[in-house]
Amino acid sequence: MIAKLITGVPKFEYFEFNEKKNKYCLCIPIINEGNRIEKELIRARKNKIDKIVDIIICDGDSTDGSTEKEKLANLGVNSLLIKKDIGKQGAQLRMGFYWALKRGYEGIITIDGNDKDSIEDVPKFIAKLEDGFDFIQGSRFISGGRSVNAPIIRYLSIKFLHAPIISLTAGRRFTDTTNAFRGYSKKYLMHPKVQPFRDVFSTYELLAYLSTRAAQLNLRCCEVPVTRIYPQKGKVPTKISFFKGNGELFKILICNMCGKYNIK
Template sequence: MALGEPAAGDERPAESADAAASGVVGKRGERALVVIPTFNERENLPVIVGRLHVALPGSHVLVVDDSSPDGTGEVADGLAAEDADGRIHVLHRTEKDGLGKAYLAGFAWGLDREYATIIEMDADGSHAPEQLHRLLDAVNAGADLVIGSRYVPGGRLVNWPRHRELLSRGANTYARLALGARVHDITAGFRAYRREVLDKIELDTVESAGYCFQIDLAWRAVRAGFDVREVPITFTEREIGESKMSGGVMTEAFLMVARWGLQSRLERFGRRSR
C-alpha cells in the first residue's frame, strides 16, 4: 500500500460515519483533536493531513514540530494558513527532547482548549487516518482509552521488516509479563484518550521521553481503573524518511518497564501483608 492510499477494508456504516466525519465525538457534540508530532516530516505531513481530512473532514489537527531543520514547521504553518475552516493548528517547540515531551505539549494544548478526546497519530503514514473512526467508535461506545492494535485479531502489518516485527512483538510480550497488563499492543502510538484520562494520570509526573512513553501512559490508565480497549488497525511501514527508533530508546523502555513492574509487585505485596 502506498503512502497516499487509504487502508483497505475501512468502509463504515452510514449511521456511524456522520459524527466522526464532522470531528464530533460523543452524544453531546464534543470535539476531538488529532495530535501529530513531527521532526523532519515535510514530505509526509501534507499527505497525512490531506488523507485525514478526506476521511474525517471536520477533524481538528495540532502539529507539534520540534524545530525540524528540513522546514516541516514552515510546511505546517502553510497548511494552517491555507485551511479556511481553521482545523489545522501548529505548536512550535524549540528543542527536540523526545516523542513523549512533544505529545505532552500537545495534550496540554488540547486540554486547555477543552477538547473532549485527544488522539495520537504519527506523521509518517504508518497509521491510516481512514481507520481513525474505529478508535472514535470505541470511545463513543464507552471506552476511556482506545489503542489501535497491530496484535489483536484483524490487526495487520504491511511492509515491516521481519526483525522489526519480532522486536515489537517481543517488547510487547515483555511489557505485558512485567506489568501484568492485559494489553496486546501497549507500545502502539495510534490511540484516543478521553480528556478525563489525561486529567487524572498526572501528566506532570511523566518522566519517559522516548517510545516507552506509550507504555507509561497506557499503564497509568490501567492502574487508574479506566476502560482500556484495543481495536485492530493496519500498520504500514513508512515510505519516506527514517525511523526515529534507536538503541537508547529501547534501553530506556526496557529499564523503565522493569522498574514499573517491580514497583507494582512491591505495592501488591505490601497490600497483602497488611
C-alpha cells in the same frame, strides 16, 4: 504566540489556524518528517478526518520546512504547536495534551506523523471514546488489523518482548504496544493518579506509562484494529536507533514495570 506555561509543560509557540470545532482532537507529534507528514494530511483530508477531529501538529522544532504554516492550514490542520524546550516525543505529547485539555477537548487521539498508520481509522477511536472507554490502543495484530512490510526484528521484539512486558505491567493483554495510534479520555489524563505533566516524561516514558496506568486504575481499556504499512524499500521511518534507542526503550519498560512513574 508563546504559550503561558505551567510546571511540567515545555515552552512552546502556538499558531491557531482555526477555533476549536470538534469534541475530540488528533495530536500528531513530528520532527523533520519531510513529505511524509504532508502525505498523511492529504489522506486525512481525503477521508474528511479534519471535519470530525481538530488536527493539532505537535512539532519538535523541525528545520526541514515540513511545518510551513500556510501549507498546514491548507491541509486541514487546526493548530501548530512548536516545542522550544528540551525533551523529545514525551515533551511533544505533554505540550499537545496541555493544549488540548486547556481547549476543552473531551478526548485526545494520537498518531505518528510518518505516514505509516491508517489515519482513516480515526472514527474507530472516536466511537470508543463516545462509548466511554478511557484508553484505546490501535493494533495491527487483532482481527481486522493489518501489518504490511514490518521488519522482522521489530515484529519479534513487539511480540516477544515489548507486548509481554507492557501486558504484565498493565495486568491485561495488549498486542501492539509500540503503536502510538491511540485514544485517551479527558477523564484518564486528568485522573489524580496519572498526572502526565511531569518532566520525567521526556522521551518514550509517557507512551509506556499511559499504556499501563489506565488498566492499573481499573479504567476502561480496549484495542481497535488499524493498519501500519512500512515502505517496501529504503530506510524505515523511525526515530529509534537500533542499539542505543532500543536499549533506552528497554530500560523504560523495566522502570515502568517497577512503578517508577506511578503516582501513589
